[in-house]
Amino acid sequence: MNTVYILWLRQLKKYLxxxxxxxxxxxxxxxxxxxxxxxxxxIFAKAGEGSYIxxxxxxxxxxxVIFTAIFxxxxxxxxRQFGFLKETMVAPVSRFNIMLGRTIGGATVSVIxxxxxxxxxxxxxxxxxxxxxxxxxxxxxxxxAFFFTALGTSIASRLMDMQAFPxxxxxxxxxxxFLSGSIFPLENAPKALQILSKVDPLTxxxxxxxxxxxxxxxxxxxxxxxxxxxxxxxxxxxxxxLFERMEA
Amino acid sequence: xxxIIEVKNLNxxxxxxxxxxxxxxxxxxxxxxxxxxxxxxxxTTTIKMLTTLLPPTSGNxxxxxxxxxxxxxxxxxxxxxxxxxxxxxxxxxxxxNMNFHAVLYGVPKEEKEGRIEExxxxxxxxxxxxxxxxxxxxxxxxxxxxxxxxxxxxxIIFLDEPTVGLDPQTRNHIWSYVVxxxxxxxxxxxxxxxxMEEAEKMADKIVVIDHGKIIGSGTSDSLKKDTGxxxxxxxxxxxxxxxxRHDEAGSLDSLRTHARVWGRTRR
Ligand SMILES: Nc1ncnc2c1ncn2[C@@H]1O[C@H](COP(=O)(O)OP(=O)(O)O)[C@@H](O)[C@H]1O
Ligand SMILES: [Mg+2]
Numbered sequence: 001m002n003t004v005y006i007l008w009l010r011q012l013k014k015y016l017x018x019x020x021x022x023x024x025x026x027x028x029x030x031x032x033x034x035x036x037x038x039x040x041x042x043i044f045a046k047a048g049e050g051s052y053i054x055x056x057x058x059x060x061x062x063x064x065v066i067f068t069a070i071f072x073x074x075x076x077x078x079x080r081q082f083g084f085l086k087e088t089m090v091a092p093v094s095r096f097n098i099m100l101g102r103t104i105g106g107a108t109v110s111v112i113x114x115x116x117x118x119x120x121x122x123x124x125x126x127x128x129x130x131x132x133x134x135x136x137x138x139x140x141x142x143x144x145a146f147f148f149t150a151l152g153t154s155i156a157s158r159l160m161d162m163q164a165f166p167x168x169x170x171x172x173x174x175x176x177x178f179l180s181g182s183i184f185p186l187e188n189a190p191k192a193l194q195i196l197s198k199v200d201p202l203t204x205x206x207x208x209x210x211x212x213x214x215x216x217x218x219x220x221x222x223x224x225x226x227x228x229x230x231x232x233x234x235x236x237x238x239x240x241x242l243f244e245r246m247e248a
Numbered sequence: 249x250x251x252i253i254e255v256k257n258l259n260x261x262x263x264x265x266x267x268x269x270x271x272x273x274x275x276x277x278x279x280x281x282x283x284x285x286x287x288x289x290x291x292t293t294t295i296k297m298l299t300t301l302l303p304p305t306s307g308n309x310x311x312x313x314x315x316x317x318x319x320x321x322x323x324x325x326x327x328x329x330x331x332x333x334x335x336x337x338x339x340x341x342x343x344x345n346m347n348f349h350a351v352l353y354g355v356p357k358e359e360k361e362g363r364i365e366e367x368x369x370x371x372x373x374x375x376x377x378x379x380x381x382x383x384x385x386x387x388x389x390x391x392x393x394x395x396x397x398x399x400x401x402x403x404i405i406f407l408d409e410p411t412v413g414l415d416p417q418t419r420n421h422i423w424s425y426v427v428x429x430x431x432x433x434x435x436x437x438x439x440x441x442x443x444m445e446e447a448e449k450m451a452d453k454i455v456v457i458d459h460g461k462i463i464g465s466g467t468s469d470s471l472k473k474d475t476g477x478x479x480x481x482x483x484x485x486x487x488x489x490x491x492x493r494h495d496e497a498g499s500l501d502s503l504r505t506h507a508r509v510w511g512r513t514r515r
Binding site for chain 2: 014018088091092247248
């Protein structure tokens, strides 16, 4: 347990000490919030879908969470290249706990980033129907973050350097983001998109967030929770398998 | 005297390439043992195997009487290591790096602070303990790594080229800690270095490896006698030839460039 704690603490400290990183990873979600929020707001309202900001914010919060999370996972590459990974790998502790500490640490940092975006979105007019629902919101954010950190770690354990990072962002993370119903409703989308969205774990994260923020969702929020948990456990176990076989 | 490290017929292949070729040797408890060889000889690969970082292709290894294949965690508790490449977290302070290690190795809470302080004092870094490691010089980082490797009171300490790139003053300093340690605490020292005078002065036993094979072993005196050389350096050159070996291209350097592109800076 101490292992998990000290690894978690390390991730948190490194994050809080890196102001450029905090600001940098707020940039893209805020840009999306402003451009889409104000750009599409009136069309959205005309189409009878209600307030676009209310619809968009859960997606943008998720965006901040998943980008930070995937990056936190991929950071394993740096730990390997700058040698710190060896220090953890020669220690008499289980690989499972190392992986768990890293993942929880990365996920915590991502949730903080998501909360920052949420706070900013209150200033552009976003409202929560019930402030107490922030607690279930944290659960959905954390599980989403956990999934993407573990995903990033899995990928990183197979890569030797950061060169593939843009490929991962453009061909994996962005499609998962757009397919999840984050910035447009999936109800009227083509059948193929709807089917794809079902295997995108982020769909359930965002649907769950919409429920807790707005009180409305397309699926049962408990089902969202179960799916998200299931996806998280699977990718964590895959990541652990790959992590154990990785060369430090 | 008892053997604290026993290596029998150890092999490591990377694909078709044999980096370590059927080597056998042992290290006596409390000794300073020097593992010498030109670049690419297989020293680091051997150390990585002895320290559980790399699975051997074949062979038997016992460290502190524990079998490498079956008692990994016991083996891991037995040694401390200073890697050839840096292994500190630059974004943490010296104290935080030490504390991280102490927690991972399960050092009892009551003893932790005292040991960290004692070791930081030993390497003259106590007054800089709250500085970020990124602000440390190369020599200070090395000293910190040595201090860190000792927090859990290991029986053995591995030092893979600990003095490379350091000025003579710092090198002297580091070796005087090491000799002191082996004398006072009876810690077994397993070291590699390219500075033959260092090995000549300190090592109780020397093994020379080249192209993955052991090509000489004994004391500094016996190696000189066997080769008819005046100094260990001459003996080393007679054993390994004088052809120049190339170090691997700096993969770390190219990565640093990427890290910078991706918004993180390192010194
Ligand atoms: N992961 C690896 N994959 C392929 N070859 C490797 C790997 N690690 C080391 N080698 C090769 O094994 C040989 C021995 O390397 P090493 O043990 O680092 O030498 P030394 O530490 O004696 O300089 C070198 O030729 C090196 O290129
Ligand atoms: Mg080496």
